[in-house]
Amino acid sequence: MSPTASLLAQRSSRMTASEIRELLKLLDRPGLISFAGGIPNPALFDMEAFQQAYARALGQAKGGRSSLQYSTSEGYLPLRQWIAEHMATKGVRCEPDNILITCGSQQGLDFVGKLLLDPGDTVVTAAPTYLGALQAFNAYEPRYDTLSGNGTANLLRTSAEVHGSRVKLIYLVPDFANPSGATLDLASRERALDIAGELGCLIVEDAAYTALRYDGEDLPPIAALDQKRRGSIEKSLTLYCGTFSKTLSPGLRVGWVCGPKPLLYRLTLAKQAADLHSSTINQVAMHEVALARFDDQVAAARTCYRERRDVMLASLERHAPDGMVWTRPEGGLFVWVTLPEGIDGRRLLERAVDEQNVAFVPGQAFFPDRSGANTLRLSFSLPDPQTIEEGIARLCTVIRSSLPTRR
Amino acid sequence: MSPTASLLAQRSSRMTASEIRELLKLLDRPGLISFAGGIPNPALFDMEAFQQAYARALGQAKGGRSSLQYSTSEGYLPLRQWIAEHMATKGVRCEPDNILITCGSQQGLDFVGKLLLDPGDTVVTAAPTYLGALQAFNAYEPRYDTLSGNGTANLLRTSAEVHGSRVKLIYLVPDFANPSGATLDLASRERALDIAGELGCLIVEDAAYTALRYDGEDLPPIAALDQKRRGSIEKSLTLYCGTFSKTLSPGLRVGWVCGPKPLLYRLTLAKQAADLHSSTINQVAMHEVALARFDDQVAAARTCYRERRDVMLASLERHAPDGMVWTRPEGGLFVWVTLPEGIDGRRLLERAVDEQNVAFVPGQAFFPDRSGANTLRLSFSLPDPQTIEEGIARLCTVIRSSLPTRR
Structure with missing residues (x-):
């Protein structure tokens, strides 16, 4: 060999x-x-909005050059400000320092796995669930338990403990999930928070499709319900992974993670170690397009x-x-x-x-x-x-x- | 708590x-x-080349839309073709399938660590060495040994074995290294290959600064010497990490890894799990600029x-x-x-x-x-x-x- x-x-x-x-x-x-x-x-x-956005990002004498330069690991501040305001409209009150720009929401999932999972730890998911999340987490060799029905937290804990494992995170796509199309109702969102509290683990809320609602009323993100329970995002157990991929464009690879600052700080270090920062020019261009056209x-x-x-x-x-x-x-x-x-x-x-x-x-x-x-x-x-x-x-x-x- | x-x-x-x-x-x-x-x-x-490149990437009716769409994890084929030709000028004969596009060479380092390192494995580096490499590898909890002098391979092996460790990779910046500015001479490059062969480990060749030579003659990359010894890149023990960050622009986050296909295939899976793929539009634009202006x-x-x-x-x-x-x-x-x-x-x-x-x-x-x-x-x-x-x-x-x- x-x-x-x-x-x-x-x-x-x-x-x-x-x-x-x-x-x-x-x-x-x-x-x-x-x-x-x-x-x-x-x-x-x-197309026109992106054409204009790139032309502008590269157009100003000084600003243009900074669009092509290295930038900070946490991400372009005006974009993080836009996202913080966007999160507020969903009931998640936060500051730009609660936001890390990632290469799509996929990269947020990878970093959460990298930060939290040791081999044999348990991740709780729906079944079926997003394949890309399983791929991101699999690199860190977890076990999986499946969330369903009542009394689930104790079942999960027992199941994990039997295997000498610890439940580290619950991964959920609450709105129109890939692949099931299912939406978690309000009671299930609250129940997920109960379970996370009981297990002492985090919830990873993957909001990839949330903007694309065709009927009915928007439901509050789990992150908003969590903040309401605990009074502040800093006490929240939820990491919200968002993206522009399903609304503006996936080809720029711009997503974000929103959560309490101590976790965000650690995720920012993971970002720095993984690829230094997300593309500067794409963040500048995405901010322009989001501002004008979201x-x-x-x-x-x-x-x-x-x-x-x-x-x-x-x-x-x-x-x-x-x-x-x-x-x-x-x-x-x-x-x-x-x-x-x-x-x-x-x-x-x-x-x-x-x-x-x-x-x-x-x-x-x-x-x-x-x-x-x-x-x-x-x-x-x-x-x-x-x-x-x-x-x-x-x-x-x-x-x-x-x-x-x-x- | x-x-x-x-x-x-x-x-x-x-x-x-x-x-x-x-x-x-x-x-x-x-x-x-x-x-x-x-x-x-x-x-x-x-600036002008990038302005034109983005305008063209977004300009064609069909091509423009594909610049904003999801694309393949391995990267934009014309860019990988350009890189394969570029590698050939350095004595590394390869095909586009030997190239994975990464978010800067930093991401290549992260993926190599993710693919190869278990906690306690040994990474051999120069001292001093690139801080970003230490940060990328640290996530996978290796030990470090330092390369120097003669008879080093046996010393390293002994040192690693004493700690119950295995030497998995040797990380080198052969040209004008960050931070030392030092360049490995030809004999040292050959010696590094001897050591890798003896230890049964990989060499990660970080070529971030290679294009920026101000005096003297270019030295062959370790990857070229390796291929010459073994007859084909497919038998090579070297992963070459390249980047456009020091030549054209770091703000697009476009780099690459070049190596044998079985390793590249595994690194491509790591890419897919980590962020699906690098920014489509940035790869298209970087290809335009590289072609015209490199x-x-x-x-x-x-x-x-x-x-x-x-x-x-x-x-x-x-x-x-x-x-x-x-x-x-x-x-x-x-x-x-x-x-x-x-x-x-x-x-x-x-x-x-x-x-x-x-x-x-x-x-x-x-x-x-x-x-x-x-x-x-x-x-x-x-x-x-x-x-x-x-x-x-x-x-x-x-x-x-x-x-x-x-x-």
Whole structure:
């Protein structure tokens, strides 16, 4: 064995490939209708606003040069000020020093894992949950427990203690979660805070989709409920991970973590060690665009995605065979489908691509325990409404022919 | 103790603040001459090239939108192609799949640590060495051994084995190192490869300053010597970390790692877990600027910094008291000063700022074992030549008055 192979062999379990990304590479077929990619619709990007923002960021004699220079690890102060004001509108009162700029909310998840997790520690998640969070945390070799039902805190504690483990954090995507589309109701948010208090652990609130609500009323973030309970963000147990990726653009890699200052200080040191700071010019440009266009862009995204969600749900009503159930998300980008037990999502994907030129993401990868073989994730963000209708019809044809024959 | 404090208390040793960054915050005094910041001179940034590059990246109807979209974890293919050709000019023959785009070379160091280091593993470095590398590796809790002299490999092995440790990597900045300004000669580069082979560990070659040579001939990168020995990059033990931060702009956070594909594949998974991918638009813009301007920009930087280095060295000759020695770097941004034993660089800094309004970085932080209290790092990148002359005169005045009185 070569030295490189031997060095790597020690780590075979630490990081595994993203099945989704690998699958997506196969989806370049002409005419394929894809519900796989959970990415924003690029038609929504405000090209003119970004063109102007970059021109301005590079335009001023002195300011322009500082956009190309090194900057601080915590991030560009005017952007952190904008974010602090934005957080206040959600009921989270904070200062710029409660904000760390990260490369997307993904980097916030990595830093939280790096700061808090030792091998064998327990992370509590929903099941299914965001695959990228599992990937970020997996580098630090935790165990996973799953949150559900009542009396969960004691169950979790017992389960963790049996394994000699400690519950370090609860990871939640409260609004229109990836992949389930589910939203935690107010009582569940309060309950999560009870559990965190009981276990003495942190809550990581991943708010990637929060701005994209199509029906109903906004619910307060867990961070806001936590602050209300404890009187100040400095006493909060919640780290809120936000991002501009689903509202303005993911290509700039600008997200943030908001939380109590002692934690933020430690996360800032992690940022410094990991990549010094986020791109200066992108922070300057994102601030310009957020200042001028955030509300309008969110409104445009809601209109676009609401229509596509409605078409997808109506198409499912029309075409789905018996025994197939799905979520009706109030926002976000995803509908989550559960098929009868025994249908395997990965095999279904192969057939769907081969026979009907339609794609989705099999759900198994989203479960920490690799259950959920009969589930799949559909995203409505990219195809236009007519294509969604056609793609759901094709998908349901494949599903129908995969169902066990009844007698 | 609050739950947050208790969670953090477990980690008090894992990450410590960057003393340099903390010091630099104090250096905002009017009239202060600073040799502290090791950053590029912003007058060298090609504003027009970047303005055009961002306008073009956002200009094309379809291409522009893809600049704002998610992209692949390995990085923008045209940029990886440009880098692969650039590496070939240095004697490292490779393909785009041997290149991972990172957020500066700093992120490459973090990923190498994450992939390879378990707590207690040994990292071998020069002493002094780049503080940011120590910060990146410290998150994974290694021990450090120091490379020097002959027969070092056996010494290192013995030293590591005594501690029940394994030497996992040798970290080197072969050209005009930060902070020492020193360059490894050809024999030392070959010797480093011997040692890595003997220990069965990797070499991490940090090439941050390599383009900035002012005298003499380029030396082959360790990665090129390694490939020559073993016949192919795929058998190489060297990971080469490059960056555009010192040549075109640090504010875009674009660097790269080059190495054998199995390692690159694992580092790409680390990238995906850490932040999904580097900024799309910045990779597109950096590719444009590199294609059009790299050689000219490097030539301009060399001319600018060569003059400043010469002025600093001449000023030191003129003003330095006996007992003070310094390096004569062939490139890079730094001159490294050693004072007589007993003079403390941190106390000297306080006096230098107070009495003469001149600043530098005390050298102790660059030593893994915290020795080197009588050393300091001077950067000549930012002040103009006249200011360098004046600043060195001021600094030497303070040093002279700090020397032990002779009889």
